[in-house]
Amino acid sequence: MRTIEFWYEFASTYSYVTAMRIGRVAAAAGVAVRWRPFLLGPIFKELGWNDSPFNIYPAKGRYMWRDFERVCEGEGLPLKLPPVRFPQNGVKAARLALAGEADGWTPDFTCAVFYANYAEQRDISDEDTLRGLLSRIGVDPERAFAAANAPANKEALFAQVAEAKTRGIFGAPFFTVGDEPFWGNDRLEAALRWAKA
């Protein structure tokens, strides 16, 4: 089975939309998904941005929030704006999502975090919130946090970001099929077609 890699950042708005639909549409296409949480902050810094471009460029930001609203409505996805903060700090969530790969709970956890951020106006950098989300999907919070905070896992997240940079990834969601790059929720279908071809 061909595989698509799904690169996402927990602060990213459109990554929410993709996270909530990629399981379904990839399964329908017969394509496997590897979920690859990473961080955009270090990549944005190299581009000279200390904040989300949606905050730096207000016209772009205003447009994005309106478009995001329409896209969520089109997908039937719950949305409560504004989030408690934008962008939220997703480092702890990303470490957890990466640690979950071994036991297979990364997709469920990822969807729970995005839902908390964009449908429930919750603080996804808060450890108690994250513990609650882990419990909700049937994962022991103590074990999960221990795995997430292990030095090797923290380093693995650095490596994930470094790989993203090397692959030319500059935004999220992003998809790779081998070396072929696809940027944005709008390109998910094209990426799946590429994986099948």
Place this chain on the structure above:
Amino acid sequence: MRTIEFWYEFASTYSYVTAMRIGRVAAAAGVAVRWRPFLLGPIFKELGWNDSPFNIYPAKGRYMWRDFERVCEGEGLPLKLPPVRFPQNGVKAARLALAGEADGWTPDFTCAVFYANYAEQRDISDEDTLRGLLSRIGVDPERAFAAANAPANKEALFAQVAEAKTRGIFGAPFFTVGDEPFWGNDRLEAALRWAKA
């Protein structure tokens, strides 16, 4: 009949794709199109960019050229890369396109210019090239240039750019249906649905 406004800049890659398909898909949807040439340069300057963001951010640029190639292939559109320059200076072409609105040749001229830029590797800032394109679509080049260079027409292009800025337009192609904004060739269908609803 509801109307969609199509804002485009002659240097813009994805505007080529939209220009070549908007007539067909809007007609099929029963929506009228107002073609609104404008300039992104002055808008980018206010964002702090003295060049296309695709040149300023190389990873974004590399991705765009690859994606553009795929999108053109998907639309069956001829493409010859690289263009003679990127971005090309589209001021003269924009003045002409605006002047053509009175006599109705703006769409044909626009498509001819985009084709020259992206399918024929021609210099669209060159007056002889533009004269040749005007002749090709049956428009008298002398009359067209006289109308384009009239002070009122030059001012009308400034006003068009000012209106784009006021409407929060920060990229191209861009569509407006009343006050509802849609950015990018990928949003053309959504804009047409909005116009019909």
